Amino acid sequence: MVNSVNSISTSSVSTSNTRELSEEEKEKLQDEGLFPAQDKDPSQKNQTTTTLTEDNARTEALSYINILKSKYPQLAAKLDSYYSNLDFSVLCSEAATATDVRAYIFSETQSYFN
Numbered sequence: 001m002v003n004s005v006n007s008i009s010t011s012s013v014s015t016s017n018t019r020e021l022s023e024e025e026k027e028k029l030q031d032e033g034l035f036p037a038q039d040k041d042p043s044q045k046n047q048t049t050t051t052l053t054e055d056n057a058r059t060e061a062l063s064y065i066n067i068l069k070s071k072y073p074q075l076a077a078k079l080d081s082y083y084s085n086l087d088f089s090v091l092c093s094e095a096a097t098a099t100d101v102r103a104y105i106f107s108e109t110q111s112y113f114n
Helices: 024-032 041-047 054-071 073-084 088-093 098-114
Strands: none
Touching: 041 054, 054 073, 054 088, 073 098, 088 098
């Protein structure tokens, strides 16, 4: 049984809701396919991004679903069902890039992983 509780100083606690990911965290998420890889070529940053088409969204969604299925084979049937019922018109209206497609799918399927 606890006899006393020490108080914790909050002077070093940040009140910001957002924080920058460490390089290690970014690399881990990149390895897992959950965070976009950073371009090493700075000239790439000034190029305009292409518009996400439904075909591009389908390709990216299938690719990401396959990544998730390889990491979580026990969820393959649920992920296949999710993909077959995915409304790509909604997906395209909410996603502007391939990274957005992954984020959308990740948030939609998060309950499968609990």
